[in-house]
Amino acid sequence: xxxxxxxxxxxxxxxxxxxxxxxxxxxxxxxxxxxxxxxxxxxxxxxxxxxxxxxxxxxxxxxxxxxxxxxxxxxxxxxxxxxxxxxxxxxxxxxxxxxxxxxxxxxxxxxxxxxxxxxxxxxxxxxxxxxxxxxxxxxxxxxxxxxxxxxxxxxxxxxxxxxxxxxxxxxxxxxxxxxxxxxxxxxxxxxxxxxxxxxxxxxxxxxxxxxxxxxxxxxxxxxxxxxxxxxxxxxxxxxxxxxxxxxxxxxxxxxxxxxxxxxxxxxxxxxxxxxxxxxxxxxxxxxxxxxxxxxxxxxxxxxxxxxxxxxxxxxxxxxxxxxxxxxxxxxxxxxxxxxxxxxxxxxxxxxxxxxxxx
Numbered sequence: 001x002x003x004x005x006x007x008x009x010x011x012x013x014x015x016x017x018x019x020x021x022x023x024x025x026x027x028x029x030x031x032x033x034x035x036x037x038x039x040x041x042x043x044x045x046x047x048x049x050x051x052x053x054x055x056x057x058x059x060x061x062x063x064x065x066x067x068x069x070x071x072x073x074x075x076x077x078x079x080x081x082x083x084x085x086x087x088x089x090x091x092x093x094x095x096x097x098x099x100x101x102x103x104x105x106x107x108x109x110x111x112x113x114x115x116x117x118x119x120x121x122x123x124x125x126x127x128x129x130x131x132x133x134x135x136x137x138x139x140x141x142x143x144x145x146x147x148x149x150x151x152x153x154x155x156x157x158x159x160x161x162x163x164x165x166x167x168x169x170x171x172x173x174x175x176x177x178x179x180x181x182x183x184x185x186x187x188x189x190x191x192x193x194x195x196x197x198x199x200x201x202x203x204x205x206x207x208x209x210x211x212x213x214x215x216x217x218x219x220x221x222x223x224x225x226x227x228x229x230x231x232x233x234x235x236x237x238x239x240x241x242x243x244x245x246x247x248x249x250x251x252x253x254x255x256x257x258x259x260x261x262x263x264x265x266x267x268x269x270x271x272x273x274x275x276x277x278x279x280x281x282x283x284x285x286x287x288x289x290x291x292x293x294x295x296x297x298x299x300x301x302x303x304x305x306x307x308x309x310x311x312x313x314x315x316x317x318x319x320x321x322x323x324x325x326x327x328x329x330x331x332x333x334x335x336x337x338x339x340x341x342x343x344x345x346x347x348x349x350x351x352x353x354x355x356x357x358x
Contacts, residue, residue: 023070030354034058086098099302178241204244331352
């Protein structure tokens with residue numbers, strides 16, 4: 001429970017409503033820590049919701065209870081649980097863009113999750129995964145094969161789909177196109193995986209951590225560059241023969257998007273994946289849009305269709321074609337949540353996973 005921004009989280013008892021129409025309760029097995037969770041508990045996003053708040057949104061578990069009119073899962077199913085959800089009736093959903101859903105959901109009403117005294121608890125990013133149970137809309141859960149370990153499955157809820165999808169779904173990297181990925185953490189490594197599967201070349205990983213750069217080579221990077229290098233831009237231009245076709249910024253550092261824009265070549269596309277603190281702006285020279293035909297875009301959760309993309313990625317893992325095992329640096333019990341957050345914030349981990357008894 002986050003009761004004050006920037007302060008240690010507390011372990012407390014909360015109460016959940018039974019699932020209503022279109023809702024499910026998931027007994028969680030694993031929740032991976034994402035950079036978004038750090039932004040939330042530090043109060044760096046002004047849209048995170050009211051306190052007290054339960055963060056965590058990259059989860060997997062087993063369906064505990066099912067409400068009426070739930071078409072996709074049943075009690076006992078093993079599922080990935082994501083913040084992505086679809087109302088199916090808003091303009092974005094009707095246009096086939098469920099990852100941009102703007103609908104309203106009954107489980108967001110105050111008091112559906114609450115303290116013992118009745119005061120409401122906010123579920124961070126509509127999930128609340130740092131808890132044993134989660135009450136969510138049925139569109140947030142996707143069944144996964146029994147052979148897929150649930151700690152690996154949890155990674156498919158956010159970090160993997162966001163990075164992989166940024167390269168495959170949003171940038172749509174084509175064979176032989178050059179790709180730079182700024183940030184080789186949990187999202188960046190998966191952007192590299194996606195670019196590699198698309199046949200991108202060269203694929204350049206940029207990061208401040210030498211260990212993450214080394215690891216990026218195992219995920220498909222062909223070159224690595226230290227973010228602190230004085231000749232970073234020139235090195236990118238040399239390797240890509242004049243500038244990259246795609247630059248994917250997977251970190252929430254406010255200076256990174258401008259750096260990425262400067263790495264682009266003619267007709268290059270900057271894809272902003274990481275979310276910096278609220279109020280951050282990007283200033284770029286307009287003439288580069290006209291003379292070079294550069295593009296700047298973003299991606300929400302890897303432009304992912306949860307119901308189809310997660311099963312596809314699960315199958316790729318089971319085939320040995322998608323790397324998930326090396327993404328997990330440490331595993332912690334819920335009681336060590338503050339140690340896990342501190343470890344992740346230090347920048348030494350790719351993903352730290354909170355494990356629950358099952």
